Amino acid sequence: MTLGLPEHLAGASLNRALTRAGHSAAAVCLLAAMVLAAASVIDGRAWGLADPRASATLVLALFAAQALAQAALARWPTVTLTVLTLMVGAAVAFALTTLIVMAGSDFESTDNVLLALPRIALVLLGGAGFGSRIAITWAALGWGMGEAATLLAVALAGASLDGPAGVAVWAPNLSATAAFLIVAVVRTFDAVSRRTATRREAGLYRATQQTRELEIRHDYELRAIARLHDTALSHLIAIATAGSGPVAERLRSDIRHDLALIVGRDWAIDHADHAEHRTPAVRGGGAVAGGPVDRGAHAGARIAPAPHSTVTAGAAPLADAIDVARHAGLEVRLSGDPEALARIDPRRREALEAAVTQCLMNVVRHAGVDEVEIAVGPGEHDVTVAVIDGGAGFDVEGIAEDRIGLRTSIRGRIEQEGGTVQVWSRPGVGTTVLLTVPTGGGDR
Amino acid sequence: MRGTIRMTQQEVDPLGGIAAVPLVGAGAVGATGLAVALSWWHADEIGSPFAALLAVALVAAAAAVAWLSTLPSRAPFTVERLGLVVLLALGGAVAEYVSTVNANRYLYDDFGSLALGLLLLALAPFCSWGALLVAGALGAAVVAILGIGTAGSAATAAPSFSFAVVNAVAVFAPAAAAAAYSATVVSETLAWQRRTNAAALEHEAAMRTGIARSVQQGRVSVLSREVLPFLAQVMTADRISVADADRARGLADALRRALKAGIESTWLDELAATVSSSRGIPVTVHDDEAAASLLRDEQRATITALIAWLTDERRASSVTIAFSGGARSGSRITLAAREGAGPLGRRDIERFTAVARAVGMRGEVSSAGENIRVEFRHDG
Numbered sequence: 001m002t003l004g005l006p007e008h009l010a011g012a013s014l015n016r017a018l019t020r021a022g023h024s025a026a027a028v029c030l031l032a033a034m035v036l037a038a039a040s041v042i043d044g045r046a047w048g049l050a051d052p053r054a055s056a057t058l059v060l061a062l063f064a065a066q067a068l069a070q071a072a073l074a075r076w077p078t079v080t081l082t083v084l085t086l087m088v089g090a091a092v093a094f095a096l097t098t099l100i101v102m103a104g105s106d107f108e109s110t111d112n113v114l115l116a117l118p119r120i121a122l123v124l125l126g127g128a129g130f131g132s133r134i135a136i137t138w139a140a141l142g143w144g145m146g147e148a149a150t151l152l153a154v155a156l157a158g159a160s161l162d163g164p165a166g167v168a169v170w171a172p173n174l175s176a177t178a179a180f181l182i183v184a185v186v187r188t189f190d191a192v193s194r195r196t197a198t199r200r201e202a203g204l205y206r207a208t209q210q211t212r213e214l215e216i217r218h219d220y221e222l223r224a225i226a227r228l229h230d231t232a233l234s235h236l237i238a239i240a241t242a243g244s245g246p247v248a249e250r251l252r253s254d255i256r257h258d259l260a261l262i263v264g265r266d267w268a269i270d271h272a273d274h275a276e277h278r279t280p281a282v283r284g285g286g287a288v289a290g291g292p293v294d295r296g297a298h299a300g301a302r303i304a305p306a307p308h309s310t311v312t313a314g315a316a317p318l319a320d321a322i323d324v325a326r327h328a329g330l331e332v333r334l335s336g337d338p339e340a341l342a343r344i345d346p347r348r349r350e351a352l353e354a355a356v357t358q359c360l361m362n363v364v365r366h367a368g369v370d371e372v373e374i375a376v377g378p379g380e381h382d383v384t385v386a387v388i389d390g391g392a393g394f395d396v397e398g399i400a401e402d403r404i405g406l407r408t409s410i411r412g413r414i415e416q417e418g419g420t421v422q423v424w425s426r427p428g429v430g431t432t433v434l435l436t437v438p439t440g441g442g443d444r
Numbered sequence: 445m446r447g448t449i450r451m452t453q454q455e456v457d458p459l460g461g462i463a464a465v466p467l468v469g470a471g472a473v474g475a476t477g478l479a480v481a482l483s484w485w486h487a488d489e490i491g492s493p494f495a496a497l498l499a500v501a502l503v504a505a506a507a508a509v510a511w512l513s514t515l516p517s518r519a520p521f522t523v524e525r526l527g528l529v530v531l532l533a534l535g536g537a538v539a540e541y542v543s544t545v546n547a548n549r550y551l552y553d554d555f556g557s558l559a560l561g562l563l564l565l566a567l568a569p570f571c572s573w574g575a576l577l578v579a580g581a582l583g584a585a586v587v588a589i590l591g592i593g594t595a596g597s598a599a600t601a602a603p604s605f606s607f608a609v610v611n612a613v614a615v616f617a618p619a620a621a622a623a624a625y626s627a628t629v630v631s632e633t634l635a636w637q638r639r640t641n642a643a644a645l646e647h648e649a650a651m652r653t654g655i656a657r658s659v660q661q662g663r664v665s666v667l668s669r670e671v672l673p674f675l676a677q678v679m680t681a682d683r684i685s686v687a688d689a690d691r692a693r694g695l696a697d698a699l700r701r702a703l704k705a706g707i708e709s710t711w712l713d714e715l716a717a718t719v720s721s722s723r724g725i726p727v728t729v730h731d732d733e734a735a736a737s738l739l740r741d742e743q744r745a746t747i748t749a750l751i752a753w754l755t756d757e758r759r760a761s762s763v764t765i766a767f768s769g770g771a772r773s774g775s776r777i778t779l780a781a782r783e784g785a786g787p788l789g790r791r792d793i794e795r796f797t798a799v800a801r802a803v804g805m806r807g808e809v810s811s812a813g814e815n816i817r818v819e820f821r822h823d824g
Binding site (some may be wrong): 111242256 | 457458459460463466467470551552563568599600603605606609612613618620621622623624625626628629632633636644650664671672674675676678679682683684686688689690692693695696699700706707709710711716719741742744745746748749752756769785791799802
C-alpha cells in the first residue's frame with residue numbers, strides 16, 4: 001500500500017474536502033432555518049406582517065429559495081450559478097431584514113439567529129474555481145453582499161441606526177462574520193502549510209516506491225543465489241576435493257551440462273521463458289530414455305522426446321531433474337501422474353522442477369544410495385511431488401543453518417510461489433521431501 | 445462510503461494529520477477565547493459565578509485535551525479521546541446553563557454549543573466521519589435540551605422547539621462540516637492509493653526486468669563471473685592442477701560466504717547498501733534475526749523515508765539501525781544518527797514517528813549532543 005497523498009494531489013483533494021465541508025454546514029444551517037420557519041407557521045407566532053402565519057410562510061419560502069440556489073451551485077459549480085446564488089442570498093437577507101425591522105418584531109437588531117443562519121450559508125457557498133484565494137474571495141463576497149443587503153434593508157425601512165427599543169437596528173452579524181473568519185483562517189492555513197516543505201521533504205510516497213523496489217531486488221538476489229548454488233558450488237567442491245590429476249569424465253560432463261543451462265542467459269530474470277531456448281540435446285528425452293532411469297513402462301512413454309520441448313505445456317515432466325540425476329549416476333523411478341505437472345502455471349512449474357532437481361542433487365551428495373523415487377500426485381487446486389530415498393537420512397531438527405540448498409533452492413523457491421515444503425527424515429531410515437504448489441498463476 | 449466509516453485522515457494520510465495540528469491549536473484557543481469573551485458579554489445574566497467559572501474551565505480543559513491529544517508525539521488520536529473532549533465541552537455547556545438559569549435572555553450569546561462545534565470542526569482530520577456524526581448528534585441532543593430549558597426566560601417569543609433547534613445547529617452544523625471533510629479526504633486518498641497500486645502492478649513487469657538486470661551487478665552475480673569462466677576452463681582442460689584445486693576451494697568458500705550473507709540479508713541491507721553507495725553516508729544495520737523482513741510494507745516505507753531524510757543533503761554523517769527482540773511483540777528498532785551538515789531537528793523527526801504510530805510502531809525521539817536516537821517499538 002501507499003502512505004498518504006503525494007503533494008501534487010493533496011492540494012486538489014483538500015480543496016474539494018473543504019468545499020464539501022462548507023456545503024454540508026450550509027445545508028444544515030438552511031435546513032435548521034426552514035425548521036424554525038415551519039415551527040413558526042405551526043405555532044402562529046412570528047414577525048413582521050399582520051398575519052404571523054403569512055410572515056412565517058414567507059420566511060420559509062425565502063429559505064427554500066436560497067437552499068435551492070445553493071444546492072444547484074454545489075451540483076454545478078459555475079461562475080454564473082455562483083453569482084446567481086450570491087444574488088439570491090443577498091435578496092433573502094434583504095427580505096428577511098425588511099420583515100424583522102417591521103413593528104412587532106421582537107428582534108432588537110440584525111445580529112440575530114434568524115438572519116445568521118442564511119448568512120452563514122451564503123458565506124459557505126463554495127463557488128466556482130479552485131484554490132484558497134478564490135474560495136476566500138467567494139466567501140468574502142457572500143459575507144459582504146449579505147451584510148450590504150441587511151444594511152440597505154434597514155436604511156430603506158427608515159429605521160434609525162440608533163432607533164428606540166423594540167425596533168430592530170442594524171448591527172453586523174457576528175455569527176456570519178465568525179463563519180467568514182473561520183473560512184479565511186482555514187483556507188489561508190491550508191495554502192501556507194502546503195507551501196512549506198513538510199509533505200515533500202518527508203518523501204513518504206517516494207519511500208513507498210523505493211521499498212517495493214528493494215523487495216523485488218532482494219527477491220532477485222535470492223533467485224540468483226539459488227541458481228548459482230545449484231549449478232556451481234557442487235562442481236567447485238568436487239574440483240577442490242579431487243586435487244591434481246586428470247579431469248574425471250563425469251565431472252567434465254556435469255560441468256558441461258550445467259554451463260549449457262546457465263551461460264549466456266540473463267539468469268536472474270525469471271526463467272518462465274528461458275526453457276524455450278534450451279537445446280533439445282540437453283533436455284532430450286531420447287538421452288533420458290537411454291540412460292539408467294527406470295520410469296516404468298507407462299511413465300517412460302510419457303517422457304518421450306517432445307518436438308518443441310519447453311517447461312510449459314509440452315515439456316516432458318521433470319525431464320531436467322531426471323537428466324541431472326542420470327548424469328550423477330542416480331536411478332529415478334517416476335510414479336503417480338507426472339502429466340499433472342502440465343496443469344501448473346509455467347513459472348510455478350519451473351520453480352517446482354528446479355526444487356526437485358535440488359532434492360535429487362541432495363540425494364546424490366548426502367544419501368549414499370543410487371536410486372530414488374519421485375511420485376507426482378494431483379490435487380484439486382495443487383500438485384504434490386514427493387522425492388523419496390532410502391538413504392542415510394538426517395536429523396530434521398538439527399539441520400545446520402548454512403544448508404543453503406534446502407533453505408533457498410528448495411524451501412525458498414517453493415514458498416515464493418505460494419507452495420509448501422515438508423521434510424521427513426531420520427538418520428539411517430531415509431528422507432521424504434513433499435513439495436506442493438498451487439496449479440494457478442501467482443500474483444507476481 | 446461504508447468502508448471508510450472508521451477511517452481517519454490521520455490514518456490514511458499521516459502527514460496531512462500532522463500538518464493539521466496547528467489548526468487544532470487555533471480551534472482550542474478560539475473555543476477558550478469564545479468562552480471567556482461571551483461569559484463577559486452576558487455577565488449580567490450570570491446568577492452563579494462558580495458555575496460560570498466552571499463552565500469556562502471545562503471548555504478550556506476540553507480544548508486542551510483536543511490540542512494535546514493531536515500532537516504528533518501522542519498520535520494516533522482515538523475515539524476515546526474524542527469522547528473525552530465532547531464530554532468536557534458538554535460539561536461546560538451544562539455549567540453555563542446552570543450559571544444563567546432563569547436569567548438567560550438570548551441563546552445567541554451562549555458559548556457552550558459553539559465551543560463544542562468549533563472543537564469538532566478542528567478535530568476533523570483526526571476522526572472518522574462516522575465518529576464525528578455520532579459525536580455531533582449526541583452533543584446536539586444534549587444542547588437541544590438545554591435550549592428548551594432556556595425558552596422560559598428568553599427575550600424572543602418563539603416556540604420552545606425553536607430554541608432546541610438553534611442550540612443544536614451550533615453543534616451539528618460544524619460536526620456535519622467536519623464529517624464531510626473527513627469522508628472526502630479519506631475516500632479520495634484511498635481511491636488514489638487503489639489507482640496507484642493498480643498502476644504499480646501494471647508497471648511491475650518492466651520494473652522487474654530493469655531490477656533483474658541491475659542485480660547482475662550484485663555481489664553474487666559479480667562472483668559468478670569469476671566462477672563460471674573457471675568452471676569452463678576446468679571443463680576443457682585435461683588435468684586439474686594444484687592451483688586449480690586451491691582456486692576452486694577459495695571460490696567455493698567465497699561463494700558460500702556470499703550465499704550465506706545473501707540469504708541472511710533483508711530489504712534493509714539493500715537500502716543501507718544503496719544509500720551508502722549513492723550518498724556516501726555509512727548506514728549500518730544490526731539485524732541478526734532478519735527481523736526487518738517481518739515489517740509490513742507501510743512500516744518499511746516509514747523507516748525508508750526516515751533514513752532517506754536523514755541522509756538527504758548530508759543531514760547525518762552516519763546512521764545505525766539495530767533490531768532487538770527479534771520478531772516478538774514489543775521488539776525494538778533503534779535508529780541512531782550522528783549530526784552531519786544539517787540540523788537534525790526533533791520536530792522534523794517527530795513527523796516520521798507520528799507516521800510510524802499510524803502504522804503500528806510507537807516511536808520515541810531522544811537526543812544527546814550531536815547524536816539523535818529514534819526508538820520504535822514494533823507493536824505488530
